[in-house]
Amino acid sequence: MTLAAIDYRAENSAEAFVKSLRETGFGVLTNHPINPELVQTIYTEWQAFFETEEKHGFLFKPETQDGFFPATVSETAKGHSVKDIKEYFHVYTWGRIPESLKENILAYYEQANALAAELLDWVEEFSPADVSAKYSMPLSKMVEASTRTLLRVLHYPPMTGNEEVGAIRAAAHEDINMLTVLPAANEPGLQVLKQDGSWLDVPSDFGNIIINIGDMLQEASGGYFPSTTHRVINPEGADMTKARVSLPLFLHPKADVVLSERYTADEYLTERLRELGVL
Numbered sequence: 669m670t671l672a673a674i675d676y677r678a679e680n681s682a683e684a685f686v687k688s689l690r691e692t693g694f695g696v697l698t699n700h701p702i703n704p705e706l707v708q709t710i711y712t713e714w715q716a717f718f719e720t721e722e723k724h725g726f727l728f729k730p731e732t733q734d735g736f737f738p739a740t741v742s743e744t745a746k747g748h749s750v751k752d753i754k755e756y757f758h759v760y761t762w763g764r765i766p767e768s769l770k771e772n773i774l775a776y777y778e779q780a781n782a783l784a785a786e787l788l789d790w791v792e793e794f795s796p797a798d799v800s801a802k803y804s805m806p807l808s809k810m811v812e813a814s815t816r817t818l819l820r821v822l823h824y825p826p827m828t829g830n831e832e833v834g835a836i837r838a839a840a841h842e843d844i845n846m847l848t849v850l851p852a853a854n855e856p857g858l859q860v861l862k863q864d865g866s867w868l869d870v871p872s873d874f875g876n877i878i879i880n881i882g883d884m885l886q887e888a889s890g891g892y893f894p895s896t897t898h899r900v901i902n903p904e905g906a907d908m909t910k911a912r913v914s915l916p917l918f919l920h921p922k923a924d925v926v927l928s929e930r931y932t933a934d935e936y937l938t939e940r941l942r943e944l945g946v947l
């Protein structure tokens with residue numbers, strides 16, 4: 669398995685991209701419409717925010733899941749017992765956002781959402797007929813105007829040497845949602861699990877956009893599109909002193925969307941959040 673970056677503006681980009689998603693669960697795009705200066709600015713200003721105490725004023729609410737999740741409550745991946753070494757902020761269009769950070773992050777939310785809707789149309793176009801027959805409505809309609817799509821600003825602090833034994837920045841997991849859109853972070857570390865059990869570095873050149881399939885699209889496609897396990901490993905050597913910031917947009921359908929014969933989007937999400945221990 670290899671992960672080659674695909675030129676968004678190339679003639680065959682949609683087909684090549686969907687082939688990559690099908691074969692690896694991941695696709696990497698270059699030359700895409702997301703503004704890299706905006707992403708860089710967001711990394712810088714949110715890193716500064718995470719370094720202040722102001723973040724504690726935005727402590728997340730369990731009922732709504734917006735706001736700041738400190739390292740002490742942040743996730744333990746499904747099947748793991750040690751917490752990830754990370755803190756994060758959940759941005760929803762309707763949620764609490766620090767006033768000075770609002771404009772840029774909401775501009776990014778909009779750009780990433782627009783790209784994601786187009787990519788779902790690509791997925792739809794190149795789904796075989798027996799797979800698209802399973803979709804209860806066009807994929808991009810499932811997420812259109814959804815208030816559940818979540819932009820997570822992640823901060824992985826520099827390593828202190830006092831981390832819990834076995835803890836890594838993000839333990840191996842699959843994403844719950846339809847598609848995840850993730851600009852390459854300011855530091856490397858993201859890896860995807862290959863079928864032979866080894867880990868592959870995701871090409872993380874700044875400016876790349878990384879897209880991966882989540883469990884909901886796997887469910888909706890009857891397993892045709894695989895939700896692939898990924899993780900973020902700890903830095904070593906001089907990089908241990910560096911924080912890492914990343915910005916995944918988790919595309920979620922509206923609550924009542926029928927995902928499959930087994931689940932609506934809401935039923936599926938509730939089950940998974942319970943497993944994660946955040947509900």
Ligand SMILES: O=C(O)CCC(=O)C(=O)O
Nearest residue numbers: 822838853858900914916
């Ligand atoms: O930080 C990253 O690069 C990936 C984060 C991730 O996989 C997640 O939050 O689900």
Ligand SMILES: [Fe+2]
Nearest residue numbers: 841842843898
């Ligand atoms: Fe993930």
